[in-house]
Amino acid sequence: MDIIPYEKLPDKAKDFLEKYFSSYYIFKVTFSSSYNAVFKGGSSVNFNAKGEWSSIIGNGNEIPLEIIYKFAEDNIIEKEVKEVIETLKNK
Missing domain, CATH: 3.40.1420.30 (Inhibitor of vertebrate lysozyme, Ivy)
Known part of the structure; x- marks a missing residue:
């Protein structure tokens, strides 16, 4: 490498x-x-x-939520991933 x-x-x-x-x-x-x-x-x-x-x-290290939100908005990850993270965060 x-x-x-x-x-x-x-x-x-x-x-x-x-x-x-x-x-x-x-x-x-x-x-x-x-x-x-x-x-x-x-x-x-x-x-x-x-x-x-x-x-x-x-x-x-934690990946900041802002990056996860941008990924979801740009369809880099499924929007459901963002929703699951938000649900877990609010528990």
């Missing part, structure tokens, strides 16, 4: 990070067969070789 400059990420991955994680500090970006953007604190976002989002690793 090689550490690469942020600029080497595919545009699609950079757009995703800038839209949903603009307030996060990117500690490093790595590439093996896929890309991984690691934030300060250890959370990360993984992208395939085309720069398409594949997973988010919280590494014990």
